[in-house]
Amino acid sequence: MAKLKVGDGISEGVTIGPLIDETAASDVMDFIKDATDKGATVVAGGSRAVQGGSFVEPTILTNVSEDMRVFKEEIFGPVAPLFSFKTEEDAIRMANNTEVGLASYFYSRDIGRVWRVAEALEYGIVGINEGLISNEMAPFGGVKESGQGREGSKYGLDDYLEIKYMCLGGLDQ
Amino acid sequence: MKEQLSDGLLLKAGAYIDGGWVSADDGTTLPVVNPSSGSVIAEVARCGTNETRRAIEAAEVAHKSWSRTTAKERAAILRRWFDLMMENQEDLAKILTAEQGKPLAEARGEIAYGANYIEWFSEECKRVYGDTIPHPSNDKRLVCIKQGVGVVACITPWNFPNAMLTRKIAPALAAGCTVVCKPANATPLSAYAFVELAERAGVPAGVINIVTGKTAEIGKEMSGNPIIRKLTFTGSTPVGKQLMAECAATVKRTSMELGGNAPFIVFDDADLDSAVEGAMVSKYRNAGQTCVCDNRLLIQ
Numbered sequence: 001m002a003k004l005k006v007g008d009g010i011s012e013g014v015t016i017g018p019l020i021d022e023t024a025a026s027d028v029m030d031f032i033k034d035a036t037d038k039g040a041t042v043v044a045g046g047s048r049a050v051q052g053g054s055f056v057e058p059t060i061l062t063n064v065s066e067d068m069r070v071f072k073e074e075i076f077g078p079v080a081p082l083f084s085f086k087t088e089e090d091a092i093r094m095a096n097n098t099e100v101g102l103a104s105y106f107y108s109r110d111i112g113r114v115w116r117v118a119e120a121l122e123y124g125i126v127g128i129n130e131g132l133i134s135n136e137m138a139p140f141g142g143v144k145e146s147g148q149g150r151e152g153s154k155y156g157l158d159d160y161l162e163i164k165y166m167c168l169g170g171l172d173q
Numbered sequence: 174m175k176e177q178l179s180d181g182l183l184l185k186a187g188a189y190i191d192g193g194w195v196s197a198d199d200g201t202t203l204p205v206v207n208p209s210s211g212s213v214i215a216e217v218a219r220c221g222t223n224e225t226r227r228a229i230e231a232a233e234v235a236h237k238s239w240s241r242t243t244a245k246e247r248a249a250i251l252r253r254w255f256d257l258m259m260e261n262q263e264d265l266a267k268i269l270t271a272e273q274g275k276p277l278a279e280a281r282g283e284i285a286y287g288a289n290y291i292e293w294f295s296e297e298c299k300r301v302y303g304d305t306i307p308h309p310s311n312d313k314r315l316v317c318i319k320q321g322v323g324v325v326a327c328i329t330p331w332n333f334p335n336a337m338l339t340r341k342i343a344p345a346l347a348a349g350c351t352v353v354c355k356p357a358n359a360t361p362l363s364a365y366a367f368v369e370l371a372e373r374a375g376v377p378a379g380v381i382n383i384v385t386g387k388t389a390e391i392g393k394e395m396s397g398n399p400i401i402r403k404l405t406f407t408g409s410t411p412v413g414k415q416l417m418a419e420c421a422a423t424v425k426r427t428s429m430e431l432g433g434n435a436p437f438i439v440f441d442d443a444d445l446d447s448a449v450e451g452a453m454v455s456k457y458r459n460a461g462q463t464c465v466c467d468n469r470l471l472i473q
Contacts, residue, residue: 004457007209008209008210009209009270009273009274009275009276009277009279009280010209010267010270010271010277014276014277015276015457016276016457016460017208017209017270017273017274017275017276017459017460018208018209018274018460019208019274019460019462020208020273020274020331020332020359020360020462021206021208021359024462028461051209053208053209053211054208054274056460058457070468070469071469072434073434074432074433074434074464074468075461075466075468076461076462076466077460077461077462078456078457078460078461079461080452080456080467080470081469081470082470082472083469083470083471083472084471084472084473085438085471085472085473086473088440091436091438091440091471091473094436094469094471095436095438095469095471098434099410100410100431100432100433100434101433102430102431102432102433102434102435102464102465103433103435103464103465104435104436104437104438105435105436105437105438105451105452105455105467106436106437106438106439106440107438107439107440107443107444107447107448107451108440108442108443109442109443109444110440110442113440113442117438121436123435125465127451127455129443129444129447129448129451130451131437131450131451131452131453131454131455131467132451132454132455133465134286134465135286135289136286136289136290136292136293136340137293140340140430141430142430142431142433145410145414145431145432146410146430146431146432146433146464147410147413147428147429147430147431148427148428148429149405149427149428149429149430151290151340151341151344151428151430152290152293152340154297154300156294156340156344157294157297157298157301157344157347157348159344159403159405159426159428160321160322160325160344160345160347160348160350160403161301161319161320161321161322161348162319162320162321162322163317163318163319164317164318164319164320165315165316165317166315166316166317166318167313167314167315168313168314168315168316169312169313170312171311171312171313171314172311172312
């Protein structure tokens, strides 16, 4: 966290720019407030950044639970809530306990677990021991309420093509 | 802003319809604001229903000739466009950072990432194969061909002003489709800059059209106009549902890239150093404003 530097993106060394506008920043603050009101602990950040405007500090929350907005909704800001789980089944249940299913990630070095969890996650994209999953050669897209269709890859072209079936008859003389 | 660019012509005002830079019919404009400083970078056209309809009609006319070009011809134009994007990477990145706020290094990365879609589909469009199918009786022969869907409407968000749009335009053009695009009003300058490069690469007038302005009016025209055969949207789930419902009236094809709620699970057998590194890059990229950012870290 100490490596993160908030500021104007055009300045050298900055890693965290502003959010897109003031509304976005206050939305993110609402997420933090909802969590802390329900018992979450702020272990890093938690406030608007000193730059003012739409800058928000990179934030980490612990003691979070599934009834909080940070579990149910997309935060779209620099806030990381840390949930704990006990078993593989718990992790899969929690991960799938949402209406959407775009990207997911998990880290494990157990080959059996890697296959089991990857197949059980209801997501269009699974990053396995990898946090950067997007590139033009791979199909990007989600399941459930994350959408339909894929962008990039050979599948990405199908989204812009129609199939036309032509039946040529009368070959017999 | 212009004086910070090697090529000041990449900073545009207006809207891009049928190969020309035009004002809104009523002459009104929208300011594009730098979220870091709060200063206005440029003013773009505040278009509505009528301008959007003209853009759609221009795309329909252009489709007649564009859809008849060969895949090889389209591949060459797309390849030139990719090359120009990379030659102008620094200028495009500066415009992106100014309007969107992300760090310049990330903006450079997004330009390359967005350009890669143009490169990929320039190559892939030569491989749109059909099928021959065994015939059920001797007097018949069965064949499938693939054809572009037609005029496509593209609506994109502010978090990746370059790449979210190239990812739609590149496959559309590769397939022989023409497009009408509505980038987010907060970040239209990246799209207006790269369409200047598309024109220089040889993309004909009317093949790519871009409008900004009254979002609800533009969206309604795109989802309701029967000329549009497909609508592709990247953005929030509620807006996506609304667009799908509107598209149902004319049975348009839709592609929807909507919201996520990404879990990031770290099991007790994980390599912790790489998990921490992966979590940081996935969470804090673009200040957490991506639809694939880890939203919930689940730790065993």
